[in-house]
Amino acid sequence: MIWVLIWMAVIWVGGSYGGLSSARRWQLTALLGAVVLLSHLVLPEGAGIRRALGGNFTSWAVLFAVISLGALYGRGLSWLKARAPKVPVANSDEGLFSEAELNRYARHVVLREIGGPGQVALKNARVLVVGAGGLGSPALMYLAAAGVGTIGVIDDDVVDSSNLQRQVIHRDADIGMPKVFSAEAAMRAQNPAIVVRPYRRRLTNDIAEDLMHDYDLVLEGTDNSETRYLVNRVAAKLGKPMIGGALSQWEGQVSTFDPANGVPCYQCIFPEAPAPGLAPSCSEAGVVGPLPGIIGSIMATEAIKEITGAGEGLRGRMLIYDALYADTRIIRTARREGCPCCG
Numbered sequence: 001m002i003w004v005l006i007w008m009a010v011i012w013v014g015g016s017y018g019g020l021s022s023a024r025r026w027q028l029t030a031l032l033g034a035v036v037l038l039s040h041l042v043l044p045e046g047a048g049i050r051r052a053l054g055g056n057f058t059s060w061a062v063l064f065a066v067i068s069l070g071a072l073y074g075r076g077l078s079w080l081k082a083r084a085p086k087v088p089v090a091n092s093d094e095g096l097f098s099e100a101e102l103n104r105y106a107r108h109v110v111l112r113e114i115g116g117p118g119q120v121a122l123k124n125a126r127v128l129v130v131g132a133g134g135l136g137s138p139a140l141m142y143l144a145a146a147g148v149g150t151i152g153v154i155d156d157d158v159v160d161s162s163n164l165q166r167q168v169i170h171r172d173a174d175i176g177m178p179k180v181f182s183a184e185a186a187m188r189a190q191n192p193a194i195v196v197r198p199y200r201r202r203l204t205n206d207i208a209e210d211l212m213h214d215y216d217l218v219l220e221g222t223d224n225s226e227t228r229y230l231v232n233r234v235a236a237k238l239g240k241p242m243i244g245g246a247l248s249q250w251e252g253q254v255s256t257f258d259p260a261n262g263v264p265c266y267q268c269i270f271p272e273a274p275a276p277g278l279a280p281s282c283s284e285a286g287v288v289g290p291l292p293g294i295i296g297s298i299m300a301t302e303a304i305k306e307i308t309g310a311g312e313g314l315r316g317r318m319l320i321y322d323a324l325y326a327d328t329r330i331i332r333t334a335r336r337e338g339c340p341c342c343g
Contacts, residue, residue: 026071033064097123101193105147111310118308119147125307126150128215130203130231132179133157134282134292135221135245135299137169142300144187144194148307151187152215154199155179166282166289203227208234217306219299220244223281225273232257232266236342241306242266243314245299249285250324252295256302256314259335259342263316268336268343291323 039049041057097105097119108114108122125148129136132155143151159167159174159182167179174182180198187196199211212218212234220231220242228244235242239260246253259265298319305313321328337343 029067033067037061037064098193101147104191104193108146113310114304114308118310121307121309122147122304123149125217126152126215127217127219127303127307128152128154128212129219129221130227131155131220131222132167132169132183133163133221133223134166134247134287135296136183136219137167138293138296139219139221139245139300139303140183140187141169141190142297143303144191144196146300146304147191148194148303150195150197150215152197152199152211153180153183154201154203154211155183156200156202162283166287166292168293203230205230209238212238212240215240217303218242219303221296221299229267229273233341236260236265241315243299243302243306245295247287247291247295248282250288250291251320251322252291253318253320254295254298254302254314255318255333256306258315261315262335264333264335265339265342267341268339269318269333271336271339288323291321294321294323 037057039047043049102109105119108119109116111118114122127143127148127150129140129143129151132140132153136153136155140151140153155178157179159170159177159179161172161175163170163179164172164175169186170177170179170182171186174185178198178200180200184196184198187194201207203211208230212231218231218235218240220228221244222228223246228246232242232244235257236259241256241258241261242265243254243256244266255266255269257263257265257268259268298321302313305311316333318331318333319328320331335342
């Protein structure tokens with residue numbers, strides 16, 4: 001038996017020094033195994049070659065089977081590694097990841113549904129958030145933390161002390177500051193690797209299309225019906241998905257509107273804006289402080305899913321959360337024939 005082991009050592013050690021490829025050394029090992037097994041199988045018992053080889057057919061068959069399994073295992077690992085997507089590591093200025101970013105996003109990278117390719121998609125994504133108030137605050141913070149590469153935020157309001165009960169992106173020291181600049185400072189402090197584009201103005205018809213054209217996805221979280229219908233109309237025209245959230249008092253709702261992919265737009269579900277007084281604002285009806293955080297965080301989660309392709313989003317579905325009774329339900333939505341926006 002010792003001679004066979006010596007020959008195997010010669011094949012692997014000598015072959016390595018001689019420049020033989022791994023594949024060729026495995027071929028020689030297989031040839032050696034075939035010679036040994038055939039010698040025990042064909043030659044009569046007591047033959048000189050069989051005595052020199054030692055052992056018996058069964059012991060040699062088991063040994064070479066174990067070697068073959070080890071070889072197959074190694075080849076399988078190599079095949080899987082070759083097919084596995086790699087997370088690029090390089091300078092952030094080149095659109096790839098630095099070591100600090102890889103460490104920051106490690107919990108995303110290990111998620112099977114996101115992984116390296118999903119994190120790359122997040123870094124390359126451009127998301128516009130309309131409104132930096134109750135819903136925009138948590139959405140902006142979590143999009144920044146998740147590593148969305150470019151985040152735009154448009155709002156014409158300034159921080160007021162009454163906002164601080166729920167708009168957690170702003171601080172007491174920010175009172176009187178435009179919300180987009182307060183939000184920008186908080187996002188940059190949270191993640192300096194992202195690009196933040198603040199637009200201190202109201203979203204109007206004359207700028208909406210040009211602005212939204214530069215983004216892949218739009219999050220709409222205002223408490224203004226006119227703005228909500230405008231965002232929906234322009235997003236539908238440009239074929240951009242829109243994640244919309246709304247809340248009042250103890251209840252909130254979220255859905256993804258994307259008629260370009262066969263699901264309803266916002267106007268399919270709500271054909272007309274409510275009459276004055278029927279849908280009071282938060283300042284009129286009140287809202288429990290954590291509710292915008294819950295709904296805004298769901299909006300950010302849906303945005304991450306849309307960008308990475310993870311899971312099932314809220315296309316064609318609306319999630320409704322009742323905080324007062326801790327009740328969550330989902331209703332199906334459908335496109336409306338003759339919708340003036342997407343019909």
